Amino acid sequence: xxxxxxxxxxxxxxxxxxxxxxxxxxxxxxxxxxxxxxxxxxxxxxxxxxxxxxxxxxxxxxxxxxxxxxxxxxxxxxxxxxxxxxxxxxxxxxxxxxxxxxxxxxxxxxxxxxxxxxxxxxxxxxxxxxxxxxxxxxxxxxxxxxxxxxxxxx
Amino acid sequence: xxxxxxxxxxxxxxxxxxxxxxxxxxxxxxxxxxxxxxxxxxxxxxxxxxxxxxxxxxxxxxxxxxxxxxxxxxxxxxxxxxxxxxxxxxxxxxxxxxxxxxxxxxxxxxxxxxxxxxxxxxxxxxxxxxxxxxxxxxxxxxxxxxxxxxxxxxxxxxxxxxxxxxxxxxxxxxxxxxxxxxxxxxxxxxxxxxxxxxxxxxxxxxxxxxxxxxxxxxxxxxxxxxxxxxxxxxxxxxxxxxxxxxxxxxxxxxxxxxxxxxxxxxxxxxxxxxxxxxxxxxxxxxxxxxxxxxxxxxxxxxxxxxxxxxxxxxxxxxxxxxxxxxxxxxxxxxxxxxxxxxxxxxxxxxxxxxxxxxxxxxxxxxxxxxxxxxxxxxxxxxxxxxxxxxxxxxxxxxxxxxxxxxxxxxxxxxxxxxxxxxxxxxxxxxxxxxxxxxxxxxxxxxxxxxxxxxxxxxxxxxxxxxxxxxxxxxxxxxxxxxxxxxxxxxxxxxxxxxxxxxxxxxxx
Amino acid sequence: xxxxxxxxxxxxxxxxxxxxxxxxxxxxxxxxxxxxxxxxxxxxxxxxxxxxxxxxxxxxxxxxxxxxxxxxxxxxxxxxxxxxxxxxxxxxxxxxxxxxxxxxxxxxxxxxxxxxxxxxxxxxxxxxxxxxxxxxxxxxxxxxxxxxxxxxxxxxxxxxxxxxxxxxxxxxxxxxxxxxxxxxxxxxxxxxxxxxxxxxxxxxxxxxxxxxxxxxxxxxxxxxxxxxxxxxxxxxxxxxxxxxxxxxxxxxxxxxxxxxxxxxxxxxxxxxxxxxxxxxxxxxxxxxxxxxxxxxxxxxxxxxxxxxxxxxxxxxxxxxxx
Numbered sequence: 001x002x003x004x005x006x007x008x009x010x011x012x013x014x015x016x017x018x019x020x021x022x023x024x025x026x027x028x029x030x031x032x033x034x035x036x037x038x039x040x041x042x043x044x045x046x047x048x049x050x051x052x053x054x055x056x057x058x059x060x061x062x063x064x065x066x067x068x069x070x071x072x073x074x075x076x077x078x079x080x081x082x083x084x085x086x087x088x089x090x091x092x093x094x095x096x097x098x099x100x101x102x103x104x105x106x107x108x109x110x111x112x113x114x115x116x117x118x119x120x121x122x123x124x125x126x127x128x129x130x131x132x133x134x135x136x137x138x139x140x141x142x143x144x145x146x147x148x149x150x151x152x153x154x
Numbered sequence: 155x156x157x158x159x160x161x162x163x164x165x166x167x168x169x170x171x172x173x174x175x176x177x178x179x180x181x182x183x184x185x186x187x188x189x190x191x192x193x194x195x196x197x198x199x200x201x202x203x204x205x206x207x208x209x210x211x212x213x214x215x216x217x218x219x220x221x222x223x224x225x226x227x228x229x230x231x232x233x234x235x236x237x238x239x240x241x242x243x244x245x246x247x248x249x250x251x252x253x254x255x256x257x258x259x260x261x262x263x264x265x266x267x268x269x270x271x272x273x274x275x276x277x278x279x280x281x282x283x284x285x286x287x288x289x290x291x292x293x294x295x296x297x298x299x300x301x302x303x304x305x306x307x308x309x310x311x312x313x314x315x316x317x318x319x320x321x322x323x324x325x326x327x328x329x330x331x332x333x334x335x336x337x338x339x340x341x342x343x344x345x346x347x348x349x350x351x352x353x354x355x356x357x358x359x360x361x362x363x364x365x366x367x368x369x370x371x372x373x374x375x376x377x378x379x380x381x382x383x384x385x386x387x388x389x390x391x392x393x394x395x396x397x398x399x400x401x402x403x404x405x406x407x408x409x410x411x412x413x414x415x416x417x418x419x420x421x422x423x424x425x426x427x428x429x430x431x432x433x434x435x436x437x438x439x440x441x442x443x444x445x446x447x448x449x450x451x452x453x454x455x456x457x458x459x460x461x462x463x464x465x466x467x468x469x470x471x472x473x474x475x476x477x478x479x480x481x482x483x484x485x486x487x488x489x490x491x492x493x494x495x496x497x498x499x500x501x502x503x504x505x506x507x508x509x510x511x512x513x514x515x516x517x518x519x520x521x522x523x524x525x526x527x528x529x530x531x532x533x534x535x536x537x538x539x540x541x542x543x544x545x546x547x548x549x550x551x552x553x554x555x556x557x558x559x560x561x562x563x564x565x566x567x568x569x570x571x572x573x574x575x576x577x578x579x580x581x582x583x584x585x586x587x588x589x590x591x592x593x594x595x596x597x598x599x600x601x602x603x604x605x606x607x608x609x610x611x612x613x614x615x616x617x618x619x620x621x622x623x624x625x626x627x628x629x630x631x632x633x634x635x636x637x638x639x640x641x642x643x644x645x646x647x648x649x650x651x652x653x654x655x656x657x658x659x660x661x662x
Numbered sequence: 663x664x665x666x667x668x669x670x671x672x673x674x675x676x677x678x679x680x681x682x683x684x685x686x687x688x689x690x691x692x693x694x695x696x697x698x699x700x701x702x703x704x705x706x707x708x709x710x711x712x713x714x715x716x717x718x719x720x721x722x723x724x725x726x727x728x729x730x731x732x733x734x735x736x737x738x739x740x741x742x743x744x745x746x747x748x749x750x751x752x753x754x755x756x757x758x759x760x761x762x763x764x765x766x767x768x769x770x771x772x773x774x775x776x777x778x779x780x781x782x783x784x785x786x787x788x789x790x791x792x793x794x795x796x797x798x799x800x801x802x803x804x805x806x807x808x809x810x811x812x813x814x815x816x817x818x819x820x821x822x823x824x825x826x827x828x829x830x831x832x833x834x835x836x837x838x839x840x841x842x843x844x845x846x847x848x849x850x851x852x853x854x855x856x857x858x859x860x861x862x863x864x865x866x867x868x869x870x871x872x873x874x875x876x877x878x879x880x881x882x883x884x885x886x887x888x889x890x891x892x893x894x895x896x897x898x899x900x901x902x903x904x905x906x907x908x909x910x911x912x913x914x915x916x917x918x919x920x921x922x923x924x925x926x927x928x929x930x931x932x933x934x935x936x937x938x939x940x941x942x943x944x945x946x947x948x949x950x951x952x953x954x955x956x957x958x959x960x961x962x963x964x965x966x967x968x969x970x971x972x973x974x975x976x977x978x979x980x981x982x983x984x
């Protein structure tokens with residue numbers, strides 16, 4: 001499918017151009033105007049460059065960037081979902097240490113090349129998770145006194 | 155030569171012990187994403203309450219020196235710069251690690267850090283009074299041109315396409331304007347409460363570099379076996395030292411640029427590494443190798459980072475003006491003991507001043523020794539499977555970005571920017587110019603606004619920004635930098651075919 | 663892991679316990695966080711670190727206080743966070759700077775006002791002073807005002823930002839002397855403003871007494887006047903603006919202290935209001951503050967409430983004309 005990267009380039013640069021134009025529009029309409037002098041300057045250059053890139057993508061002249069293959073996307077998706085849930089919901093709702101333990105273990109299980117039928121590999125993953133969390137707890141909670149959101153049990 | 159008198163003070167058992175703790179602790183903190191030198195030093199302040207003035211400063215000075223160098227460890231091995239100063243190190247350092255030269259890259263970075271660092275401290279010892287005048291010579295108009303100079307290198311930094319490099323830079327410049335306007339206090343582009351405080355550089359840095367790394371590891375899938383294949387080449391330390399000496403052009407450029415930029419209050423180490431990287435690329439006959447794991451890139455960037463440490467303290471120690479956030483924290487460390495930097499420090503407390511400076515000198519060397527030892531660990535890091543590495547980096551990214559300000563907003567910004575960056579990278583955009591834009595935006599804007607306020611009250615805009623030797627010199631350098639980029643771009647169009655560009659992209 | 667499990671067990675007990683722990687007798691049970699809306703190393707941050715260093719003592723809170731910096735836009739970023747996002751559970755304290763946050767809330771564009779916060783205690787009062795470079799020809803405030811009269815709008819002078827104490831002092835000076843001057847706000851706080859005075863980028867500046875005292879000791883600046891009702895102990899030789907014939911009160915004096923977000927349980931506020939002023943009075947704290955050149959001024963919660971109300975009134979009047 002030689003056209004897949006090209007279409008993707010059009011979509012990607014289209015999104016960037018969309019952001020550029022909206023930023024440009026916003027900076028010329030927001031008040032107070034003296035606070036927006038610098039944003040106006042930047043967003044104008046931003047929009048021009050973004051439209052140029054979009055034009056190049058439309059003409060199929062984009063030189064760099066490999067785009068995404070369906071294969072890669074299918075491999076990314078589960079990890080990405082775990083990441084989204086972990087960062088945007090679980091970290092705050094369940095607490096950093098609880099959610100990290102769960103997310104860490106799931107990610108390890110998802111992407112570990114070892115056989116999932118072996119009991120030994122599960123133990124190994126659990127041990128790695130425990131080790132990592134112990135280091136994080138030692139470094140951030142005990143040494144640096146970082147005050148993380150309340151844990152789920154709390 | 156007064157400093158020689160106080161050398162023995164560094165080697166008393168307690169002081170030397172603190173120096174060791176500071177150095178080793180600094181390396182560890184520096185290698186942790188999210189803990190910039192400023193934060194590491196601020197975290198150590200409470201420990202110095204109980205110590206004597208000189209002892210406290212030894213601890214802080216050693217920690218400052220080695221956190222700056224420690225940032226290179228995560229930059230090289232994980233492609234996560236520990237602090238903005240280490241962005242340039244990722245460009246070639248991480249590529250070297252991917253080629254199995256992680257140990258070499260680390261050794262080069264520590265050796266050049268130490269050489270640059272010792273030079274910087276020497277400047278602090280011998281030329282402080284002269285340098286203090288220099289540091290003050292940079293007013294708003296000059297800082298503005300300096301920021302513009304930084305902007306001109308955006309296009310040529312780590313990108314096969316100048317246009318996309320510039321566009322990435324513009325995205326960064328725009329992101330920097332989100333939040334409260336620093337001078338007027340007006341709210342700009344606050345579309346979500348998470349960005350109401352603006353986009354903090356450190357969480358953004360973690361997101362833009364670490365998250366794409368994590369997703370790239372996901373993309374390799376569970377059955378990928380390449381992780382086991384990369385054998386880390388053994389690298390004798392002497393070979394690395396020889397390599398650094400052989401690359402003396404990069405080392406010299408890095409050290410010189412780091413010392414000069416470190417001196418200027420308000421610009422500091424954040425861009426020293428990037429400017430040095432860019433300049434040594436432009437002066438190198440092998441410039442096309444930059445970005446593909448070329449040793450000069452690592453040497454120039456790291457020499458600049460540590461060369462900046464000594465001069466960055468000049469305004470603090472002589473004029474009592476902290477030139478960088480880290481210097482401001484060190485100022486607190488001095489004030490707590492009732493010592494005022496400035497003439498008071500050198501006249502009435504020479505034992506404190508010189509012991510502190512000497513400890514930074516010894517600290518550079520200790521840092522190098524421990525660093526070279528750490529370099530041996532590169533092999534074990536490369537052997538960690540993708541699944542584990544992805545989970546570790548993600549966990550570190552969460553904790554690191556949160557701990558900067560104890561803010562969930564920063565974490566959301568980190569993840570959103572990171573995920574966006576992964577997809578943008580697939581289409582030829584890159585993170586380094588974006589971060590550079592994020593750093594330079596506020597410097598350029600604030601100095602322009604301040605400069606034009608002063609100009610409007612006095613001589614007028616034109617004369618204020620366009621006259622004076624320093625302004626003209628900086629403008630000339632800016633123009634030269636632009637001309638060079640244009641010339642290179644025109645030449646490139648003739649040579650680069652689509653295949654070449656894609657090929658280079660894959661090598662990254 | 664053991665720690666986590668132990669933590670979980672304690673937490674479960676805590677959950678069942680909250681119902682009757684209404685008197686907050688056990689507060690604080692874990693380390694407390696103090697948000698400072700200026701960067702690490704600034705005067706507010708530095709003083710906050712000193713005055714909270716004894717928090718872990720048994721006679722104080724019995725738990726350490728950790729400083730978190732949320733700098734930006736003259737303090738607006740931190741106080742906005744404090745008013746809108748901080749948890750009002752008693753474990754999130756904030757440092758206030760008056761007149762800064764009150765002036766900013768009067769000017770608008772922020773999501774807080776004096777009603778968004780509950781004061782606990784005041785630890786310091788840092789008057790603004792007028793400084794010029796050591797080699798400047800101006801030797802008194804009269805020289806400054808005479809120059810400004812002869813060159814309207816041309817006398818450039820720096821300060822830490824817009825609608826902070828320095829800016830209030832600048833506005834008062836312009837009003838009292840009836841002159842127009844060019845106030846140049848710095849985006850790097852008091853340190854940035856001081857640098858521009860020493861480097862000669864501006865002709866003068868308003869700055870913190872504590873920072874100016876240090877710069878004057880180093881021989882870099884001359885201090886021409888204090889924006890306060892009385893001369894300061896650190897600078898017995900420097901006359902106030904009032905002595906030099908300008909009708910300026912102490913509205914710009916930078917009061918620093920501790921507050922909590924509105925909605926914090928009254929029991930916790932009362933407990934903090936009782937213990938925190940005593941914590942500030944600790945001898946070690948006073949010693950370190952004096953060594954660092956930072957004037958202390960301890961006020962209780964009731965005194966601070968009064969001071970906030972009085973400031974709000976003065977500032978509304980002063981800023982009304984803008």
